[in-house]
Amino acid sequence: MHQRKSKKILIYFFLLFLVGSINNININNLKFQSIKNINVTGLxxxxNSIISKKIKNLKLDNIYLINxxxxxxxxxxxxxxxxxxxxKKYPSSLNINIDKTSFLARISKNGKIxxxxxxxxxxxxxxxxxxxxxxxxxxxxxxxxNIKKIIDESQISFEEIESLYFFLSKRWDLELRNNIIIRLPNDNIKESLKLASEFLHNNEFKDIKIIDARIKNQIILND
Structure with a gap:
């Protein structure tokens, strides 16, 4: 009985060795096509061309083993x-579709815009x-x-804004394209914008130049 089990074990080992050797031979002889086409779109x-050239410089071997x-x-x-x-477009093409970022504002950093x-x-x-x-x-x-999100949730369109002024006290002033300035507080900005917009869209106050909303629940107008 013991001898039969030993023979079976030897047979299993032999078969595993044989199958493994065959697979190794097949893998070694297998040649994948290198990536021939890199298509970049969206910009x-x-x-697009710059990104495509940089990807080619990565020297990606084949489409199956991409880093x-x-x-x-x-x-x-x-x-x-x-x-x-x-x-991945088999056997040798790579397509990259890019969604371009939206430009929201201009800003100066280190002397450059x-x-x-x-x-x-x-x-x-x-x-x-x-x-x-x-x-x-x-x-x-x-x-x-943060301020843009609050503006987008208000009655004032972000497209109406000419400039945004940020102060060391962490508060903002908004200058609209019609030259009206809205002075905002540090806190409760959403409520202050709501109050300001009521005057902004009221024809009775069409000559105002400054809407000062820095004091909670108050609006000070200057023409």
């Missing part, structure tokens, strides 16, 4: 990218026109997005 032609980390890092290093989708994208990145000011609102002061990016 301007020049920017996703390196590929993602390269694509995300372009500040124009909001999000992207990578599609940048566009601020909806992806939170600063982009060299050569892509957008100068109709974007300008941010004065030195806010953190998150502070800009």
């Amino acid at each position: 301007e032609n020049e920017d 996703k980390k390196d590929l993602n890092t390269l694509i995300e290093s372009n500040n124009l990218v909001e999000k992207y989708f990578i599609f 940048y566009d601020l994208g909806s992806n939170g990145k600063l982009i060299e000011n050569k892509y957008s026109n100068n109709q974007l609102p300008f941010v004065f002061g030195n806010p953190e990016i998150i502070e800009f997005f």
Whole structure:
């Protein structure tokens, strides 16, 4: 009985060795096609071409064994990218579709003017026109997005704004395209904007120049 079990075990080992050897031979002889086509879309032609060339420089061996980390890092290093989708087209093509970030405002940093994208990145000011609102002061990016979110939830359209002024006290002033200035408090900004908009869209107060909403539950008008 013991001898039979030993023979069976030896047979199993032999079969495993044989199958493994065959598989290894097949794998060693298997040659994958290298990536021949890299198609990038979504940005301007020049920017698409730059990303495509950088991907080629990664020297990706084949479509089956792509280093996703390196590929993602390269694509995300372009500040124009909001999000992207990578599609493998077998056997040797890679298609990358990019959603371009939206330009929200212009801002000065270290003596240079940048566009601020909806992806939170600063982009060299050569892509957008100068109709974007300008941010004065030195806010953190998150502070800009906080005030924009409040504005977007108010009765005032962000497109109505000419400039945003950020102060060291962490509060904002808004200058509208009709030259009216809204002075906002540090807290309760949403409620203050709601009060301000009631005067802003009232024809009886069409000559006002400043809406001061810094005091809670009060509005001071200056013409």
